[in-house]
Amino acid sequence: MNEMPTRGLHGGDGWSVADGFGMHNDADRIAMEASGLFDAEWYHATYRDLVGHDPMSHFCLHGIKEGRRPNPYFVTDWYLRENPDVQRSGVNPLLHYIRFGEAGGRAPAPFFDLCWYRTLHQADPGETLLRHFLELRFSGTTSPLPEFDPVYYLATYPDISAAGVDPFEHFLLWGYREGRNPSAGFDTCYYQRRYLDGATDENPLLHYRRVRNVITVHPMPSEAETGVFATQRANARPGPYFEEFQPLPRSVRRQAKLLAYYLPQFHAIAENDEWWGKGFTEWTAIARGMPRFAGHYQPRIPRDLGHYSLDDSETMRRQIAMARDGGLFGFVHYFYWFNGRRLLERPIEVMMADPSLDFPFCLMWANENWTRRWDGSDQSVLMSQDWHEADEPALVDCFARHFRDPRYIRLVGRPVLMVYRPALIPDTIVTVARWRRLFHDRHGEDPILLMSQSFNATDPRDFGFDGAIEFPPHKVVGGLALQNPTLSYFDPEASAQVYAYDDVVGASLAEPVPAFPQIKTLVPGWDNDARRQGAGLVIHGATPAKYGAWLGALIARAKENRFFGEAIVAVNAWNEWAEGAYLEPDVHFGAAFLNATSRAVTTVSETAPGLLLVGHDAFPAGAQMLLLHLARQLQRRMGVRLEILLLGDGKLRVDYAAVAPTTVLGGAVALDGFLAGAAARGVTHAIVNSTACASAVAGLHLAGIPSILLVHELPGMIEAHGLQPTPAAAARQATKMVFAAEAVRDGTARLVDLDPARSLIAPQGCYRANSFTTRARTRLRTRLGLAADTRMVLGAGYADLRKGFDLFLQVWRAARRRDKQVVFCWIGDIDPPLRAHLAGEIAAAIATGTFLLPGHQTDSGDWFSASDVFALTSREDPFPSVVLEAMTAGLPSLAFAGSGGIPKMLDQLDAGQVVPMADCEAMARQLLLLLRQPGLASDRGRLAAIARRHFNFDRYTEHLLTTLIPDLARVSVVVPGYNYASYMPARLASIFAQTSPVVEVIVLDDASTDASAAVAVQIAADWGRDIKLVVSARNSGSVFRQWRRGAEMAVGDFIWIAEADDEADPSFLATLTSRLAATPDIDMVICDSRSIDADGGAMWPSYQGYYAEAGALGLGRDAIMPAREFARTFLGERNLILNASAVLWRRSALLAALDRCRAELNGLRMAGDWRLYVDLLAHSDGHVAWVAAPLNVHRRHAASVTGALARDRQAMEIALVQAAARASLELDGAMLARQESYLKEVLVS
Template identity: 55%
Template sequence: MSPADFSPLAADAARLHEATALAELQRSGLFDAHHYRSENPDVAERGLDPLLHYHRHGWREGRRPNPYFDPAFYLAENLDARTAGIDPLLHYHTIGEAEGRRPILIFDPAWYRARWNVPPEEGALAHFLARRRSGETSPIAEFDSRWYLETYPDVAAAGMDPVEHYMVQGFRENRNPSAGFDGRFYRQRYLRGDPEANPLLHYLRHRDEPGIHPTPPGDETSLPREMRRNTRPGPFFEEVQPIPAGLAPLARVLAFYLPQFHACAENDAWWGKGFTEWTNLHRALPRFSGHYQPRIPRDLGHYTLEGSAVLRRQIALAKGAGLGGFVFYYYWFNRRRLLDRPVEALLADQTLDFPFCLMWANENWTRRWDGMEREVLIAQDYREADEGALIASFARHFADPRYIRLAGRPLLFIYRAAQIPGGAATIARWRALFQSAHGENPLLVMAQSFGEEDPRPLGLDGAVEFPPHKLTAGLTPINPKLDLFDTDFTAEVYDYEALAKNSLAAPPPDFPLIKTAIPGWDNDARREGQGLVVQGATPARYQAWLERLIEAARARPFAGTALVCVNAWNEWTEAAYLEPDVHFGAAFLNATGRAIAGLAQPSTPTALVLVGHDALSHGAQHLLLHLGRYLARVCGVQLTFLLGESGPLEGEYGKVAPILITRDEASFAAALRGLYHGKGVRRAIVNTAAAAAHCPELVRQGITPILLIHELPQLIREKQLQEAAKAAVRVAHQVVFPAAFVRDRFATLAPLPPERARILPQGLYQDIRFSPEARRRLRRGLGLGPEAVLAVAVGYGDLRKGFDLFLQVWRALRRRGRHVHLAWLGRVDRQIATYLDPEIAAAKVSLTAHFPGFCDNVAEWLSAADALLLPSREDPYPSVMLEAAAAGLPIIAFAGSGGAAEFITARAAGEVVPFADADAMARALVARTRALPSRAERLRRAAAAAQASPFGDYAEALLQLACPELLGISVVVPNYDYGRFLPARLAAIFSQTYPVREVILLDDASRDDSIAIAEATAAAWQRDLRIVRAGENSGSVFAQWRRAAELARGDFLWIAEADDSAEPRFLERLAAALAAAPDPILGFTDSAAIDAADRVLWPHYRAYYAASAGPGALAADDVFTADGFARRFLAERNLILNASAVVWRRTALLGALARADDLADYRLAGDWRLYLEALAGAAGGSVAYVAAALNRHRRHDASVTAGTPRRRHLAEIRALHRLAARRLGGGKILRARQEAVLRDIAEALGGKGQGSVEE
């Protein structure tokens, strides 16, 4: 062949090669002609073929064939492509993508293919380009398209490609590419704040270099980070939780009240115009790591005490916390008063119904805030000529009916009593003036401050602690341990717990002393790093301190009153306040209330954290919300929600329990530390594979998780959660699946031991019922007659939910000539809607397909429908399936799509058809709706289905898995006309630290307003109370007991009589004793005896036990054999003195009730009869006893005992003696002891008639 012939052949080969390349690029999906024309108007203007232009010239000129391929970048990164001189896009398509080469910095083909499960025959970049505007997929791990669209709805509304928006405009607007990337932080730290520098691109280029972080490192501390942490809700945050009505305070607690929150002429002159306490607050800063400053008020804001509006709100908060009054600082200088508006507003308005008293702040005012301590602003001169006016000023306040009096005497505190000239003589002169001029004899109490502690030399009635004065004595500052930000910091810092221990360890003095607690102390706002800080206060530590002070005050009352003070209500610039702030919320206020009312801290052995990935309004999030709601309202579990992101359901979560949002690993770990140490959390329920990544950190923090898996492998792979799921399974205590299908499929992804895999179908949490009225109304709106058939499908309309298969079912019905209506309830995916638009339009035109979009009335649609379709390709255990069954609908689902097939088969709830077979689904629908059920039959089906899926069983089973040591305890309150006692009785039950299975009020046809009171009390406590009301009075306590045992679902039963009460840890302590006892029949605690007014008659019954059964009897916790207990404590007397102190094994009580056929013969001693029946002569079993007096036994003057004739009283005891002798043996010795006891009782009844313990 000659050279002349070669040239045409070469040209042909080149043309063929080019044609092949162009065809390959055309098929690849990588060339976007529209993009190329719009970005290169010269090509469009000249009418050139865009692909041909790109292939011949464009790539050499750096022109992009699509937004995600950069020829210059690709050639710079790939030497072989550059030296080959070929089209880089073709190289990428044929070679580069398979080898994981990037077409642009922001697309990772290897990661993308694995993350989004791209089919092998499809290119990763082509797959993304087809979906880039939908937000369904992300090009790299560092960019979260879905998060971007949800976080920036303006981008979503514009239909823009989220990545393109960020790269062009978003980064300049300080928008973040994902929740895990902080663009502001990154730009400031690494890009010198350059607004034109793209933080994400810089990070992708330098991510492997030391010190490069996408967000502030969790272990770094800085003043700005401390400020950010301190000005947001923290792990101990609580909303205001007033003490429910019905709880009597254990002591009277007063809070010191600072009035310096209104302007006055003197402060204007001394400190500047408009000065109030708030003026200094902004000066506070975190001076070291962990230093809680600044303090920002929340509920009341930066208020001004002009008028009474703020004071009214403060009183409402204080009353809700059970406080017994305010102690107003009173400023009186030589007949001149300052800062008097709050107390004058109080005096002027009797509707401000709250007790108060005064503390005379009698020291000179100086400039000590700004270091000028010797400059006196206003002096206290103690002129004798002014004494009458001073005493009259105090007496004017004493005359107010709200002024606090103890033993009839007004209470007056004096701040610096030692500064009063003349000391005791002056005080005596003032007392005489009080008496002669005003007829008053006040209790004069000095504050222990500045080294002055003993009131006796001054002739005063007592002292009040005024911490931190005196409590820092002997303590070593912790300054050497601090990580300082402020190198000029000279303040002394003390540990809060050490201060509290100092307070509690101090021996009682020989004079009356009122103890005081502080919720914290830090005067940085006044002294700016040169004052005193008490570091480490938490609500739990404060409550524990206050509880101990209340306990001490009850043992050593002041003037006949158990009295404690708190410093202070509102000392904001000294960080000593109970008013809610931004960081803790009302946690310290609530802790005060719990201490006053004797309620436990929100730290119990069964405190739980419920972990979810966000608060969006989707199925898994609703499940977690309802789980929390049930556990809190029905069982009384102390909960905290821990979520990775916020969302529309956040408010609903917050109504159930405290909620913490932790968007990164560092904040999640910090929150766990707070929950572990502050609330005693040791167990967690982690909801969904999306939250599974938290399981290892939970375990590291000492919290045992159980993991709920709702997802199938396909979705887990799509969300790239495989590794997190595998790590979670390795550490989770139990892994819970809704169906065996889900478990088995998950096992292909992350195998787990069978003993740690549990099948637990979720229950129905919605109140779904078939409503004929809703059926008529909705069908009328659709134009459907009563005979028309309507089937519905529910969910987000995408391929996973089978929206396309739903349309195929509609077409199959049309082909079969069936006039069946279908409705899809839910939004349809935008991309799916675009592809299927012609089919959707045809279905709409037919008037037999309905697409109402998102519906908040799904229950009404289910009533209107005749069947539920589940066309999903993958749906683990859809909630709508339970809802449809509860509405009486048959369900039709595909085999192999999830747990629906198990549900339908097990309950005969519909039909399962071959996977993705739309024709089979259509046929099944026709067959199932050929004959529609009657209204009565549909109601019957609905009721049966609802009863078969109780959500309570599911929630309780999860609680048992999370806390396997829990006993299932039901609480039943038998009641007849005891409405006046129900608030306190129910409060004692609702405040138990131990979760219960249920609380039931068993009302025996009360004539009073017991039902309304019980309902109001339960509502106040936000607890569920099942009320069972008898039509007529049974006339028998034990008929009520039998009914209680039959109604209860728990293994154990506490019959809590309506007029008795209990300490918060009654069940906790008794349950622990029962759990430790072998085969327990019952357990009980000692009791304190109280009268009708809640006054303690006897703190315990130990003396009676010792007198009846010998020294040491029931003096310590113990476990007895059933028969042994009966011999020692029931054969002669009944030493279980109050039935409310007992928790029964329910089956044991039922058995005793069934065997004791003579129970109706006993008016007085029926409980003794039952104890003997259950225990005497028992072959096994035990009795658990707790010696602490945790039950409160109310003893009435007109008791059953007192009203029982002497003869009958003795006859019942004789009968029980005979029964005990028959069951226990014991012969003559036992009978002799019984006769002696009977004589003693007869003598007591014949003598006093009442007043003995046995009564």
């Protein structure tokens, strides 16, 4: 430690006791007072023996020696012990800290981490960080230690929040004694018991900080130390992988058919009542599940569907909707038949009786004894599975009855029938052959018979079956190592066999493809503790991500090894709750496993980069509404994968959740834990919506998630809410700070040192365009009883003092003295205390009939149309959207000078008037002058045009996203098509499933005679996406006219012309746009294609074979090359860009090429795209990027335009483009020879 400086404190040899106590002169006393670190009021209240003493004098003369503190966060005796040089010198420790200590890194207390605090906060010049904290300690926004989370503490303990005390001080003195936790990551009671023998004489958090670098201590119990009750509590609430259900669009393409085993034992039957007790169902069993070892996931508690009953169709209807929306194809219903007697048949009978339960199904006969052990063994048989040939016709007839249902699953026209244990069938091969004859003779059926691979029976050929279906955990756990020796048991009598989920997945994927048809099956976990109570089998360690990866691998395998022509995978199970194997949502994981299912089964990728939107709460006010509309725009228009985090709750939570998965901080959800989980889920960037939630920026920074902070608040609001430290920290840690107006930036700059390079001004745009309509104006004014010539002034928003509702009332009063006919109207709720305070004035105003208070209005557009002028009476309002809404309806506005960013905007755009702050007389005069202007109504169009030009919400959203992610390409997608209704679902699904955002999707229907336009609208609605649909009145006769139309409409820098009959891999755009960052002057990015036929059947996996035949071996690898060189090499002889949907164009270059080639394109029916490629690249000084991966899906039609062309027409067009290439690309002799050879080849083919 550096010795303390002495000069200036005691002045050498002339030093005195008074000098040492800092009382040598008035300057020292003034320094202590100015520092804000001596709290005289607190000192006097804390030390009651100071009667008659000046607090500061007492501290200096007596308090230091007695170890008294000048404020609660400067521990005098600790500071002297930690700094012996200060103690030896005898100087005033507080003065030392003020002048030298903090600057030298000396902490004021054992519970103030100065170094850490300095990384988050910046004090004003001449101010200490300790003072900075003291001024904010009651705000709940800052902490002296990184291990204390004030947001968590106040959210978890609302009584402390209501008391308004300093949360850290409460924890320091009392909270730990009451067993309260300082954060979600520190368990006070555990720490006291584990390391302090339950003693409360030392704060556990301070003990942890004191000894953690000396001995090994843990703030939370390790998995080995976690007790059974703590484990049970953790399992009975949302965990770190929790997700709400995210239904798939119905039109999304499934990569495989996923079947799920379906258990019917969720309704009471007489047999179970007799054997297990009255009312027994599967739910009775799961109540017995208990955690037997650390980390054991029990109990299992259903969530969305609850403890349902299958007595009627409604539960099954909900299950079917959830299963279908989760990516499943059908259910495999268990079928119980005991010599003519059926059990648990009610659910399947309910389904067969109700055709509206539209979901494919098939049967698996559970052909084993019904026993008390639930495992089909011969011990304790309750109902015996006997075998009598005489029963077989009835059994076959029963099966055939199910086959006749149109929902029954068939493959190649044959019904699928599964049998659980074929080895139990006597003389199996002979018996199965007899069944086949019965099916054929009695019903004309030839079922595909599958056996489950269980109980060491694996090869269907040994039993006369057609194929097999896996039934894990059977077979897959064979030979795997048990995890039991590594577990920390709560139950010393537990004997269950425990296997690692990772090992099971590995064994499943390592199994070779058998020589017989097989359906692979996976499990989302397995744990039959509820049945066997510690003596069963557990597959431990499943997570949604591991399960999803396993399913994805099995789907890939199923596509390569089809089962009777289909890619089929099964999951065990949909609802085996007592076996711990289910996809239905539970309390701990939510719908995470079902969501992982849908992502794996479809082409919707969970690896798309995620964007987190952070808001301070869900109260329906300005910033919160902006965040909601921003979320909608990002998700619906641009296709960004979103999550939303709110620091507080409110009415808008439901609206947020309708857009994207939404989490409200507090309770069991801590910021650091949530952000760690978000990063693991693929969240890569964040937008923090206001200074009120800027505290999240630090956490985002620590989690490695770059963020931008939107600043809407002016200094008055920041100071009123004690938010000064948050913009200071954000200024250092946010990628950018985006201010709504200059006034907001300049106001913030008075509180915080801003980096100009990271400070942007971006007015938020208007998300609610209130276009003026005469019909709306007339309709509402008639309802209000207003004459046509009555003028109305509008105010809007949450009416409180900040919004100046009281001033609005005064302006009305001043205007009424001059014109008793003018009407004032305020739409929006009124702050209850303000309403009570102004009750008399409000009542008197309403009584005149010229002051209207209709309250909150959802149809605000009509009110803007019905009004003539907008009055913004706010005292402080950064850049309120309501003025922009008024402008979109053509209303001029009036505002008070100095109220925020609006006054300057009104002056700059000539959109209204500005009057002195709170001068209600001046505002009334200006309002009346505006209302009397003869051109007021005719000026509406000009103002609306200004709003559209300057405050476009689409552009604002794009600007925020590209500010946050500068390398993100602005891509417009154009989908031209004619009579492609049958292909539109797959095409739009492949666009909406892209992992890279777009700025818009434009669908151009060229006067189709089918339902193409209607289908496009429906598919967009299914996906929750917005499209711009343009339907031509008559067919254009040329696809290139559609291309031009789309390119002219588009706003992106790049354009993807995605033909309506083609498709694309989800990574198409992400891969192609990634090439743009490396070489900014790229004019085209092109990828290879795989081809499919008109029905979607695979044709060629890529066009690499064709390229090789053409001698274009360079297209076998990725490349970036000069545009003209690419054209000479790969387009001089023939067109090697075989599908235009595989191209990403620079929009400006495409438009220029379309202009140059306009006349030629009208005459080209086959080679027009080739002609465009040659022209664009010949005129380019930039580059082309080639991606060798076949990410485009080219649909080839047998009767396409190309195939229908006569050979001479085809040759003529080829010759024309070859001539253009010769004229513009300086082809060498070898290429000229190749041109001639290719043309001859076409002519003779």
